[in-house]
Amino acid sequence: MPNDYSTVPESALAKLGHTLYQRALVRREDEAITDPRGQPIGWLLDTRTPMLDGDVFQEAGTVLAERLRARGIDQVAGFGYGAFPLVTAVLPHGTPERPFRGGFIRERRKAYGRRRLVEGPLDRSRPVALMDDILNSGRSAARAAALLRSDGFDVAGVVTLFNFTWSGGRARLEAEGLWVESLLELNLRESARAATPSGDTA
Numbered sequence: 661m662p663n664d665y666s667t668v669p670e671s672a673l674a675k676l677g678h679t680l681y682q683r684a685l686v687r688r689e690d691e692a693i694t695d696p697r698g699q700p701i702g703w704l705l706d707t708r709t710p711m712l713d714g715d716v717f718q719e720a721g722t723v724l725a726e727r728l729r730a731r732g733i734d735q736v737a738g739f740g741y742g743a744f745p746l747v748t749a750v751l752p753h754g755t756p757e758r759p760f761r762g763g764f765i766r767e768r769r770k771a772y773g774r775r776r777l778v779e780g781p782l783d784r785s786r787p788v789a790l791m792d793d794i795l796n797s798g799r800s801a802a803r804a805a806a807l808l809r810s811d812g813f814d815v816a817g818v819v820t821l822f823n824f825t826w827s828g829g830r831a832r833l834e835a836e837g838l839w840v841e842s843l844l845e846l847n848l849r850e851s852a853r854a855a856t857p858s859g860d861t862a
């Protein structure tokens with residue numbers, strides 16, 4: 661039986677976004693958190709906490725799959741621990757005629773065995789969307805896109821849970837010809853200055 665592909669209502673999106681944000685948010689009052697240079701920061705979003713919980717995993721997969729289908733995409737790839745749960749969450753939401761396929765991008769080609777850079781059944785003749793939890797500077801996604809392209813894949817766009825709008829990641833990726841879609845646009849510029857934000861990220 662094909663899944664029900666009726667459009668996910670906006671209210672469901674808002675609820676999911678709220679859930680993801682609330683359950684991913686870690687504040688310095690909760691635990692000591694640092695940036696990549698080891699400096700203390702005020703908050704971060706750790707999306708692994710909600711995404712690796714079965715209920716959110718299921719709901720996020722439904723919503724993300726809907727967005728991908730609307731763009732004619734049935735192949736997704738991820739680079740890093742924030743991305744992997746998103747890729748796997750989408751996979752059950754295809755149809756028998758048009759199943760989703762997923763890929764995990766390695767930092768570098770594996771030196772033995774199949775010697776692959778991208779693990780999984782992705783088809784080079786069809787476009788791939790990159791998945792990631794957070795778009796901040798856009799450097800991770802740009803690097804992932806470059807790795808995919810270097811291995812012969814056609815990268816169409818990037819789907820994320822959150823976009824930190826103050827960091828210019830979207831512009832960086834759009835300049836490379838990628839479309840960008842995020843479930844939640846976070847615009848916390850003023851509080852960001854005060855809190856030195858991070859998305860569990862650089």
Ligand SMILES: O=P(O)(O)OC[C@H]1O[C@H](OP(=O)(O)OP(=O)(O)O)[C@H](O)[C@@H]1O
Nearest residue numbers: 740741742795796797798799800860861
């Ligand atoms: O747009 P950017 O500035 O590149 O930031 C976004 C990236 O940062 C985070 O990963 P992080 O580097 O914290 O590594 P992790 O996935 O291993 O936690 C996040 O999961 C994104 O992949």
